[in-house]
Amino acid sequence: xxxxxxxxxxxxxxxxxxxxxxxxxxxxxxxxxxxxxxxxxxxxxxxxxxxxxxxxxxxxxxxxxxxxxxxxxxxxxxxxxxxxxxxxxxxxxxxxxxxxxxxxxxxxxxxxxxxxxxxxxxxxxxxxxxxxxxxxxxxxxxxxxxxxxxxxxxxxxxxxxxxxxxxxxxxxxxxxxxxxxxxx
Numbered sequence: 001x002x003x004x005x006x007x008x009x010x011x012x013x014x015x016x017x018x019x020x021x022x023x024x025x026x027x028x029x030x031x032x033x034x035x036x037x038x039x040x041x042x043x044x045x046x047x048x049x050x051x052x053x054x055x056x057x058x059x060x061x062x063x064x065x066x067x068x069x070x071x072x073x074x075x076x077x078x079x080x081x082x083x084x085x086x087x088x089x090x091x092x093x094x095x096x097x098x099x100x101x102x103x104x105x106x107x108x109x110x111x112x113x114x115x116x117x118x119x120x121x122x123x124x125x126x127x128x129x130x131x132x133x134x135x136x137x138x139x140x141x142x143x144x145x146x147x148x149x150x151x152x153x154x155x156x157x158x159x160x161x162x163x164x165x166x167x168x169x170x171x172x173x174x175x176x177x178x179x180x181x182x183x184x
Contacts, residue, residue: 003173004132004180005124006040007142010050010058012164021080021088022138025053032165033061040167042134048127049136050074058165059136071123072137078110103154117144117154124148128173142168149177 011028015021037043040062047066049059050073059066080088088108089096095107103113111119120141127133143157149170150156162168169180 002171003128003130004169004171005127006042006045006134007145007168007170008040008058008134008136009139009142009162009164009166010055010136013054016164019085021077021083021085022074023081024051028054028057030057030061033058036061036165040134045132045134047134047136048072050138050141052138055136055138062134062136066136069123071119072135072141074138075113075116075140076110078106078108080108080110100158103157113144113154113157116140120144121148145170146179149179
């Protein structure tokens with residue numbers, strides 16, 4: 001049995017628009033999610049969400065009973081939470097450069113991309129061989145899943161851009177996931 005998962009990047013937050021490292025309580029504009037369930041065609045799918053407010057609010061537009069799964073929470077940005085990227089660059093340009101190029105780096109004192117990948121992939125493995133789901137999460141979490149699906153190095157996440165509310169579908173399970181791109 002193959003599983004189809006729609007990976008959905010949550011709606012935009014003020015922090016995203018302002019170039020600020022996110023916090024767990026960043027809200028979205030609910031109007032951004034108007035008609036989202038119809039556009040995605042998610043009827044009958046179970047919905048799983050990150051515990052972050054932006055993901056939960058986005059998921060609420062799809063299903064009232066979304067299940068929170070901490071495996072799909074955002075990266076822990078440590079002492080960079082709530083700070084602008086510009087300020088971090090001015091204070092610690094080497095640390096920011098390392099973080100933007102080395103998946104093992106965690107100059108902010110939080111999680112490295114490698115550590116996040118371990119958590120995310122354990123979560124993804126739990127949804128293999130199950131009914132279809134929508135997973136509402138963060139761009140970096142989806143990028144990590146795509147790196148695995150494409151059997152790409154973890155550093156490939158630095159070459160990916162995902163827009164808010166952009167769905168990505170993967171199909172399969174266990175070690176055999178495939179990327180599915182649908183026609184408009």
